[in-house]
Amino acid sequence: MKLIAAMSGGVDSAVAAARAVEAGHEVIGVHLALAANPQKYRSGARGCCTIEDSHDARRAADVIGIPFYIWDMAEEFHDGVVEDFLAEYSAGRTPNPCLRCNEKIKFAAVLDRARAMGYDGVVTGHYARTEIGPHGKTLHRAVDHSKDQSYVLSVLTIEQINGAIFPLGDTTKVDIRAEAERRGLAVAQKPDSHDICFVPSGDNAGWLRDRLGSEVGPIVDQDGNKIGEHKGAYTYTIGQRKGLGLTVPTADGSPRFVLKIEPVSNTVVVGAREDLAISTMRGERPVWCGPAVTSEHKRGFVQVRAHGAALPCTYFFDGTLLVATIDEPLLGLATGQAMVIYDGDRVVGSATICETQ
Amino acid sequence: MPSIYVDHAATTPLSPAALKAITAQLQELGNPSSLHTHGRATRKALEDAREAIALQVSCLPSEVIFTASGTEANNIALKGLWWNGKAHGKKVVVISAVEHHAILDPAHWLETHEGAEVIQVPVDVHGVIDLDFLKDVIMKRADEIAVISIMHSNNETGVIQPIQEVVAMAGKIPVHTDAVQSFKKVPLSYKDLGVTALTLSAHKVGGPLGIGALILRRAYEIPALLHGGGQEREIRSGTLNAPSIVAFSAAATEKYPSAEVQNLRDNFIKAVHQAIPDAYVNGEASQRLPGIVNVTFPGTQSDTLLLLLDNAHVSASTGSACSAGVHEASHVLLAMGHTEATAQSSLRFSFGAASTQADVDFVMSVLPDVISTGRAAHLK
Numbered sequence: 001m002k003l004i005a006a007m008s009g010g011v012d013s014a015v016a017a018a019r020a021v022e023a024g025h026e027v028i029g030v031h032l033a034l035a036a037n038p039q040k041y042r043s044g045a046r047g048c049c050t051i052e053d054s055h056d057a058r059r060a061a062d063v064i065g066i067p068f069y070i071w072d073m074a075e076e077f078h079d080g081v082v083e084d085f086l087a088e089y090s091a092g093r094t095p096n097p098c099l100r101c102n103e104k105i106k107f108a109a110v111l112d113r114a115r116a117m118g119y120d121g122v123v124t125g126h127y128a129r130t131e132i133g134p135h136g137k138t139l140h141r142a143v144d145h146s147k148d149q150s151y152v153l154s155v156l157t158i159e160q161i162n163g164a165i166f167p168l169g170d171t172t173k174v175d176i177r178a179e180a181e182r183r184g185l186a187v188a189q190k191p192d193s194h195d196i197c198f199v200p201s202g203d204n205a206g207w208l209r210d211r212l213g214s215e216v217g218p219i220v221d222q223d224g225n226k227i228g229e230h231k232g233a234y235t236y237t238i239g240q241r242k243g244l245g246l247t248v249p250t251a252d253g254s255p256r257f258v259l260k261i262e263p264v265s266n267t268v269v270v271g272a273r274e275d276l277a278i279s280t281m282r283g284e285r286p287v288w289c290g291p292a293v294t295s296e297h298k299r300g301f302v303q304v305r306a307h308g309a310a311l312p313c314t315y316f317f318d319g320t321l322l323v324a325t326i327d328e329p330l331l332g333l334a335t336g337q338a339m340v341i342y343d344g345d346r347v348v349g350s351a352t353i354c355e356t357q
Numbered sequence: 358m359p360s361i362y363v364d365h366a367a368t369t370p371l372s373p374a375a376l377k378a379i380t381a382q383l384q385e386l387g388n389p390s391s392l393h394t395h396g397r398a399t400r401k402a403l404e405d406a407r408e409a410i411a412l413q414v415s416c417l418p419s420e421v422i423f424t425a426s427g428t429e430a431n432n433i434a435l436k437g438l439w440w441n442g443k444a445h446g447k448k449v450v451v452i453s454a455v456e457h458h459a460i461l462d463p464a465h466w467l468e469t470h471e472g473a474e475v476i477q478v479p480v481d482v483h484g485v486i487d488l489d490f491l492k493d494v495i496m497k498r499a500d501e502i503a504v505i506s507i508m509h510s511n512n513e514t515g516v517i518q519p520i521q522e523v524v525a526m527a528g529k530i531p532v533h534t535d536a537v538q539s540f541k542k543v544p545l546s547y548k549d550l551g552v553t554a555l556t557l558s559a560h561k562v563g564g565p566l567g568i569g570a571l572i573l574r575r576a577y578e579i580p581a582l583l584h585g586g587g588q589e590r591e592i593r594s595g596t597l598n599a600p601s602i603v604a605f606s607a608a609a610t611e612k613y614p615s616a617e618v619q620n621l622r623d624n625f626i627k628a629v630h631q632a633i634p635d636a637y638v639n640g641e642a643s644q645r646l647p648g649i650v651n652v653t654f655p656g657t658q659s660d661t662l663l664l665l666l667d668n669a670h671v672s673a674s675t676g677s678a679c680s681a682g683v684h685e686a687s688h689v690l691l692a693m694g695h696t697e698a699t700a701q702s703s704l705r706f707s708f709g710a711a712s713t714q715a716d717v718d719f720v721m722s723v724l725p726d727v728i729s730t731g732r733a734a735h736l737k
Contacts, residue, residue: 028664028668031682033682033683051682054682058682067664067667067668069660069663069664069667070660070682070683071660072660072683072684074683113661113734116730116733116734116736117661117664117665117730117731117733117734118730
């Protein structure tokens with residue numbers, strides 16, 4: 001096949017590209033320039049957006065022996081990922097930008113352009129697997145569960161999965177680093193990235209405050225009594241306990257947690273731990289990574305965070321929303337996160353959480 | 358597998374004579390500044406080269422200052438001439454809107470670090486500087502202008518600028534011209550132009566990378582950027598790179614087949630017009646260098662075209678600067694009235710002494726497909 005390897009400058013995408021070449025594909029490396037004004041050097045735990053990272057990607061491509069190009073996707077990234085991130089926060093939800101990037105950039109803008117240019121698919125260094133089964137090509141967890149990234153890929157449609165190649169899904173991260181070393185790739189020991197790539201300081205709250213302002217508003221209890229003040233509702237997350245600065249203690253001295261963020265009234269609602277508990281979640285804009293989910297109630301697992309646990313659940317599709325009821329209640333679940341349904345290791349589909357109860 | 362190179366304006370193959378000269382000189386021992394036999398032998402070779410290069414641009418040998426690049430020569434000239442002017446209260450730098458970054462960026466640096474005022478002379482749709490604008494600036498502000506720097510020809514479009522007219526207007530104001538692309542391609546006489554300073558680079562004419570020259574009027578003193586051993590009239594200290602200099606000279610004294618190169622370029626343009634009717638050549642109505650052609654392919658994106666061409670074994674370029682590996686919309690094309698979109702759908706093809714009709718034919722055998730695929734990809 002003719003493939004485009006998306007190379008961030010990190011160890012994973014470098015080894016993925018090398019493996020694709022070794023598998024006999026015709027591969028070219030492409031580094032996505034996602035920041036309009038990239039910084040010169042890496043700082044903190046980000047790993048794709050600096051000039052240093054693009055140099056690392058180029059060097060890896062040269063060592064592997066494949067052509068290398070840089071694609072300017074800064075505009076698409078800003079419109080599809082950064083703007084969405086801001087819009088979600090200002091609506092009181094907690095978005096996952098990596099998921100949006102896979103959905104709108106790597107397996108949309110890049111894959112579309114690749115296909116138009118006569119390429120068959122996109123190779124990435126994601127830790128996930130695909131299998132060809134009775135339902136065609138399906139998406140599965142990586143064997144290294146601690147590194148599994150199927151959660152952030154769960155927004156891919158069948159057509160996108162058909163154009164995706166994940167060569168690392170069968171290997172652990174430790175082995176990938178060793179392999180990079182063997183292959184003479186200088187990025188073998190480059191630290192993992194885990195912060196949001198477009199927040200240079202790693203300070204999400206500060207970054208949001210700079211862009212969304214820091215309008216002071218009330219922190220109220222469930223009865224609507226004001227018990228404190230916040231500096232910008234969107235810098236809080238559901239389930240947060242620390243840093244609330246509350247001056248009115250509860251009667252029994254028990255701690256309070258953020259239960260709800262109401263952007264319209266700029267209010268943060270707090271309450272007791274047990275009030276955080278939810279057992280049913282509903283998600284909008286569902287995407288099926290295989291056969292569509294129907295109204296039939298099925299048993300499976302739902303995951304609500306990138307590296308969260310797989311929670312046993314019953315799920316179905318009510319015609320508009322994906323609904324999952326978990327066996328054991330969960331404490332603190334923010335809307336805006338993705339709920340991803342698994343059948344064993346297979347990703348069934350995902351949706352954006354819009355309601356919890 | 359074919360491998361077609363149509364990016365000679367970026368760099369062009371080392372000429373056999375230059376290769377021979379550099380190889381021989383690399384085996385010679387002696388610092389040209391040393392006074393003993395070894396040093397004198399190297400100095401002899403170096404001064405022979407200096408004289409040969411001087412002859413090529415009609416200047417005095419003592420007017421040749423060797424540098425490590427055209428960029429360095431431009432920096433020495435622009436900053437040095439500006440500092441000279443500043444000592445007399447002159448703070449204005451006049452450049453054209455289409456200068457290479459090696460002039461644009463030092464001018465910008467003078468503005469942000471040294472308090473210069475930079476005035477950019479606009480160009481018309483054909484890429485030629487607006488002489489009336491320049492005349493007006495000089496008339497109103499002659500006493501404030503420290504230096505005028507206008508390139509001899511443009512590296513992206515090949516458009517040649519009317520330097521003699523600039524010099525005539527400038528009067529006593531020092532004029533520098535970046536002649537990196539013009540050298541050997543069109544007649545270039547330092548004496549006839551009447552400029553104060555002129556920049557050359559070896560690797561654009563078949564010499565090695567890493568050697569250039571500033572031609573600066575005899576006995577004209579300007580502050581140095583590099584201080585040290587006092588070489589090159591104390592304007593450019595540093596041990597002289599004798600092997601590269603003799604190779605520069607070997608390349609510079611070879612004949613450049615201007616007529617043949619221009620013929621190839623014209624054949625290419627004709628073929629492009631035939632195969633891709635809506636493509637247009639930038640600066641087509643202007644006097645241009647024989648080897649450079651800049652074409653806009655509406656509805657495409659240049660980085661996609663370059664990838665597809667590279668895949669088809671053709672090395673071309675946009676000719677414009679990269680920022681973090683991303684091609685910026687060319688400031689040259691924007692200055693000529695392009696929009697961001699059309700500027701970003703343009704490519705530079707540049708032919709050299711070694712180019713052949715077979716190169717043109719090969720490019721044309723793949724270009725129409727590349728353009729239509731590029732258009733499809735751009736629609737996505």
